[in-house]
Amino acid sequence: NFMLTQPHSVSESPGKTVTISCTRSSGSIASNYVQWYQQRPGSSPTTVIYEDNQRPSGVPDRFSGSIDSSSNSASLTISGLKTEDEADYYCQSYDSSNQVFGGGTKLTVL
Amino acid sequence: QITLKESGPTLVKPTQTLTLTCTFSGFSLSTSGVGVGWIRQPPGKALEWLALIYWNDDKRYSPSLKSRLTITKDTSKNQVVLTMTNMDPVDTATYYCAHLYSSSWYYWGQGTLVTVSS
DSSP: OOOEEOOSEEEEOTTSOEEEEEEESSSOGGGSOOEEEEEOTTSOOEEEEBTTTBOOTTSOTTEEEEEETTTTEEEEEEOSOOGGGOEEEEEEEEOSSOEEEOOOEEEEEO | OOEEEEESOSEEOTTOOEEEEEEEESSOTTSTTEEEEEEEEOTTSOOEEEEEEETTSOEEEOTTTGGGEEEEEEGGGTEEEEEEOSOOGGGOEEEEEEEEETTEEEEEOOOEEEEEOO
16 A cells, blocks of 8 residues: 655745645656545535546646656646635545545645 | 435444444446445544445445445345444444445435434
8 A cells, every 4th residue: 555645735826826735655756646535624625637637627727737656746837826725625536446645734824 | 416324323322233224216236336325433533444334235344343234235125234332431422324336435424423422
């Protein structure tokens, strides 16, 4: 089994850019797609990035995803931050047997 | 339009068995590549994947909970059922069912809060 490690929290000002990392503990980050979910308080998660870097329809292009094999990590970058982006963000990946979620990152936009 | 909705008890006693039903619409669990699974979230904590069943009845379980979980499907009723045995207060959480296609949990139910208490 592998784990996905995220920073507990990040904060940034409106209009700025923030990047949230997600590091895979074992196995290559490139071997299985990474997804990112946004969860606002009291709501179910919604997908903001799937298959490493694909945006669902309706998700603004301020959201982007990438992977870095050298650090075995994935990243979610949100540019032009808005107060509405304040939420918890979870990365997720899988292997042949398991689905794994990261521990979540609380994004504060202040 | 794909929707999923969880149903089941809101309160269970320690050692009891929890049975949750996910009723979905807008897709068929007999379509190749499709899966439905369960994910839970204790209050104030992270998401934790529990179980997954695929269109071909292939099943996957969280290694840490495998001995306590059973997932089944009824394609004709568009339902997936999760049972979890020997419930404990640490199992108090919001339980979500979700639709898996390719690699993404794209559609989620609203979640149901299950409290384990005597």
